Amino acid sequence: MSGPDVLWYINPTDGDVPWEPEHRFAPTFDALRHQARTLDRLGFYGALTTAREAISLVGDTEHLRFLIPEYPGVKPPVLMAEEAQVFDQYSGGRLIYNQVNGADPVLHRYGRFESKADRYRMSAEFWTQVKRLYLDDTEAFQGEFFSYGPRYKPAIPGARQPDGIQVWGTGASTEGIAHAAEVLDVYLSFMSEPDALTTLFDRVRTAAAERGRSLRFGVLASVIVRETEEQAWERFSEQLAHTRPETVLATADRNLRSFGYPGIDEITSENPQVQARIDALRAGRIPGRDLLEFAPNMAAGLTTWTAAEPPFDIAGKGTGTYFVGSAENVAAAMSSVAERAGIDIWILSGWPLAREAEITAELLLPLLATDRSTRLVDAASAR
Numbered sequence: 258m259s260g261p262d263v264l265w266y267i268n269p270t271d272g273d274v275p276w277e278p279e280h281r282f283a284p285t286f287d288a289l290r291h292q293a294r295t296l297d298r299l300g301f302y303g304a305l306t307t308a309r310e311a312i313s314l315v316g317d318t319e320h321l322r323f324l325i326p327e328y329p330g331v332k333p334p335v336l337m338a339e340e341a342q343v344f345d346q347y348s349g350g351r352l353i354y355n356q357v358n359g360a361d362p363v364l365h366r367y368g369r370f371e372s373k374a375d376r377y378r379m380s381a382e383f384w385t386q387v388k389r390l391y392l393d394d395t396e397a398f399q400g401e402f403f404s405y406g407p408r409y410k411p412a413i414p415g416a417r418q419p420d421g422i423q424v425w426g427t428g429a430s431t432e433g434i435a436h437a438a439e440v441l442d443v444y445l446s447f448m449s450e451p452d453a454l455t456t457l458f459d460r461v462r463t464a465a466a467e468r469g470r471s472l473r474f475g476v477l478a479s480v481i482v483r484e485t486e487e488q489a490w491e492r493f494s495e496q497l498a499h500t501r502p503e504t505v506l507a508t509a510d511r512n513l514r515s516f517g518y519p520g521i522d523e524i525t526s527e528n529p530q531v532q533a534r535i536d537a538l539r540a541g542r543i544p545g546r547d548l549l550e551f552a553p554n555m556a557a558g559l560t561t562w563t564a565a566e567p568p569f570d571i572a573g574k575g576t577g578t579y580f581v582g583s584a585e586n587v588a589a590a591m592s593s594v595a596e597r598a599g600i601d602i603w604i605l606s607g608w609p610l611a612r613e614a615e616i617t618a619e620l621l622l623p624l625l626a627t628d629r630s631t632r633l634v635d636a637a638s639a640r
Contacts, residue, residue, distance in 0.1 A: 259626060260622075261595065262602045265617075267307075269289055275609075276504060276561060303323060311352075318351075328369065329380040338391045341387070358433065384440045388424070395408040425443040425475065444475070445474075446474075447476070454594070474599055478580055478603070479558060479605065481607055534549070557578060591603070
């Protein structure tokens with residue numbers, strides 16, 4: 258039995274403690290190229306990227322797939338499909354779209370003002386047409402949200418993925434789950450509390466099955482693995498020690514409100530441990546490990562997945578979840594969650610990005626998989 262597909266993170270915001278400006282690397286194109294080349298050399302399945310740089314990294318890689326976030330409807334379906342065809346023409350078919358639902362303030366900036374319910378209906382129509390157009394559908398279309406005429410020029414040359422372009426994404430509301438069951442090929446979630454994650458994935462599976470479909474499931478998490486527990490938790494604590502409370506508080510209120518939560522002075526939690534984190538932040542303190550570790554080898558931390566994530570998972574979204582510990586213990590924790598929730602894709606991160614990818618490939622991935630991880634550790638050993 259082969260193991261999970263494992264992706265890593267590519268981002269210009271990088272460093273030893275990248276959410277702190279003084280501990281951040283310069284965001285250069287060469288740094289991004291180094292990240293991409295490292296992941297490709299180590300044999301990672303793919304990389305989650307921003308929408309801006311991915312095609313420029315194709316020439317530095319041979320096998321790495323690129324998971325690119327897109328807000329549906331910001332670009333017309335025809336343009337989106339043509340961009341996908343060009344990307345696959347140059348990459349040999351390595352593009353995956355990450356469908357991002359988006360928060361209202363973000364979408365308003367891009368000129369999309371649909372209600373949440375309409376947004377999901379629009380997204381379903383959008384991605385259905387993008388998938389058809391990617392496979393060279395030439396017919397005109399008149400829909401509820403989008404319309405376009407017949408194709409009037411020759412098809413863009415190059416490879417097409419045989420099963421079409423894949424769309425990965427999320428959505429935990431009733432409308433979001435219905436949308437996922439209809440549209441997505443892979444359902445993603447941040448690594449939340451394992452029981453809640455399993456319940457969510459089961460709801461999505463049921464909704465997909467009712468439509469005669471099946472999805473794969475992936476989870477986003479950060480990792481700090483070392484040869485011993487003590488070394489891993491020391492690194493976790495080191496990052497906290499270099500994090501200033503004012504850095505967190507400067508964006509916490511904005512980030513909470515952008516996701517529709519109350520601000521830092523108003524938010525509360527029924528979970529006493531999470532409430533203690535909120536109280537610490539209000540008092541101008543960074544929560545310690547005792548408040549952040551919520552399960553064996555799992556803790557709420559800080560990341561740079563997006564610019565708008567609530568800190569230390571005080572909103573319960575799982576955006577800052579870390580697996581921390583020895584490779585053996587982290588692998589056991591991840592495998593336990595994967596078996597319970599039915600996870601077959603991991604999207605991981607750790608900072609600095611390239612260095613932590615090397616450590617993860619060497620220590621952790623061989624314990625998560627068989628054939629694929631053998632290739633990964635062989636590549637890591639050849640450094």
